[in-house]
Amino acid sequence: MDSYIWGVILVSALATFATRALPFLVLGRYTQHPLLKFLGRYLPPVMMVLLVIYATASLAVDLPGLAQVLLATLSVALLQWYFKNPLLSIFIGSLVYALLL
Amino acid sequence: MRQLLSTTLPVALGYVPLGMAFGVLFVTQLPYEWYMATAMALFVFAGSAQFLSIGLIANQANLLAVAAAIFLLNARHIFYGLSLLSELRLRGWRRWYLIFALTDESYSLITALPHDKRADQNMQWKITLINQSYWVLGCTLGALLGQGVTIPTEGLAFVLPALFIVLCVEQYRVVRAAGLMLAAAGIGALAVWIWAGQMLLVSIVLAIALLLVTYRSGRWIATSGE
Numbered sequence: 361m362d363s364y365i366w367g368v369i370l371v372s373a374l375a376t377f378a379t380r381a382l383p384f385l386v387l388g389r390y391t392q393h394p395l396l397k398f399l400g401r402y403l404p405p406v407m408m409v410l411l412v413i414y415a416t417a418s419l420a421v422d423l424p425g426l427a428q429v430l431l432a433t434l435s436v437a438l439l440q441w442y443f444k445n446p447l448l449s450i451f452i453g454s455l456v457y458a459l460l461l
Numbered sequence: 462m463r464q465l466l467s468t469t470l471p472v473a474l475g476y477v478p479l480g481m482a483f484g485v486l487f488v489t490q491l492p493y494e495w496y497m498a499t500a501m502a503l504f505v506f507a508g509s510a511q512f513l514s515i516g517l518i519a520n521q522a523n524l525l526a527v528a529a530a531i532f533l534l535n536a537r538h539i540f541y542g543l544s545l546l547s548e549l550r551l552r553g554w555r556r557w558y559l560i561f562a563l564t565d566e567s568y569s570l571i572t573a574l575p576h577d578k579r580a581d582q583n584m585q586w587k588i589t590l591i592n593q594s595y596w597v598l599g600c601t602l603g604a605l606l607g608q609g610v611t612i613p614t615e616g617l618a619f620v621l622p623a624l625f626i627v628l629c630v631e632q633y634r635v636v637r638a639a640g641l642m643l644a645a646a647g648i649g650a651l652a653v654w655i656w657a658g659q660m661l662l663v664s665i666v667l668a669i670a671l672l673l674v675t676y677r678s679g680r681w682i683a684t685s686g687e
Contacts, residue, residue, distance in 0.1 A: 364518075364521070365493060365497060368514055368517065368527055369497075369501055369504055369514075371524050371527045371528045372501075372511075372514050373505045374528070375510075375527075375529075375535065376505055376506070376507045376531060376532075376535050376538075377560075377561055379532060379535040379537075379538040379539050380538045380539075380541075380560050380561060381542070381560050381561075382539050383539055383542030383543040383546055384546065384560055396543075398676050399536070399672065399676075400537070401636060402636065402641055402672055402675070403533065403536050403537075404536070404537050404636075405629070405633060405636050405638050405641065405645075406641060406668050406671075406672060407533050407536070407665075408629040408632050409645040410649045410665065410668055411513065411534065411625040412622060412626055412649075413646065413652075413653060413660075413664070414516070414530075414660060414661050415513075415622040415625055417653045417660060418520070419618060419619070433626055436623045436627065437629070437630050440626070440627045440630040440631070446624075446627045447478075449627050450627060453619060453626070454617070457618070458619070
């Protein structure tokens with residue numbers, strides 16, 4: 361149990377450091393490469409979509425659960441779109457989710 | 462010192478509450494002591510990655526999936542680094558510490574510094590160190606406070622998804638890649654359906670394949686709003 365979380369911390373630390381160090385170690389020469397620019401633009405939105413699904417998958421195991429997740433997701437997205445206040449969106453979204461239980 | 466504190470004050474106002482939220486979530490969602498949250502703040506030092514790791518640890522995700530997810534979640538740092546390459550003149554451990562701790566906030570403060578003086582090079586790593594101190598403080602405080610309270614877990618279950626939905630909306634606001642994001646949603650749903658246990662790793666591999674195909678064919682880019 362304890363070795364597992366230390367493993368996660370080690371791997372997370374290395375993976376994060378890799379993203380910060382890569383440009384200084386190897387990628388410096390390729391600053392202008394079109395594939396790198398393309399990934400820089402489109403990888404983040406794609407990853408965020410995957411993470412939303414990953415984080416909600418365990419909550420949406422049946423039909424009522426799925427409806428609850430979809431409604432809460434919609435409220436967070438709309439709040440964030442119109443008010444641009446992350447704490448507000450997260451707080452009210454969680455409240456909506458809890459109230460729908 | 463005074464200048465350092467006033468420069469980094471906005472970061473403190475962001476990091477301390479967000480760090481506390483992480484700390485509270487960490488000790489209430491996971492069966493670990495408070496100091497593991499501190500260890501994460503010290504060694505990982507990445508907001509969204511630390512929040513994601515709570516979900517990963519709760520699901521007992523395998524370490525390969527952890528590595529892939531954290532790397533790609535933080536991949537935006539690669540592009541910060543690229544733009545700092547020519548400006549970073551620090552050498553030795555200060556250089557490597559700055560690279561290790563190059564968060565969104567440190568990056569934006571550093572790139573906003575005036576260009577001229579040699580002293581600015583020292584400002585760069587000092588700013589970074591102070592920023593990390595705020596984060597470590599926030600995470601630790603949150604974890605200590607979270608130990609004492611019992612919070613209904615139902616509401617907390619949606620905090621992590623909500624954080625990613627917020628980041629998703631902000632990505633959409635900038636990139637406007639609706640087609641690509643819908644395709645990613647399809648891939649994610651398919652991966653949940655078929656490879657439930659390995660969903661994250663499988664969907665990351667499929668999504669990268671999708672991106673490479675899109676890059677080659679140039680499709681969907683027309684919807685990017687460029």
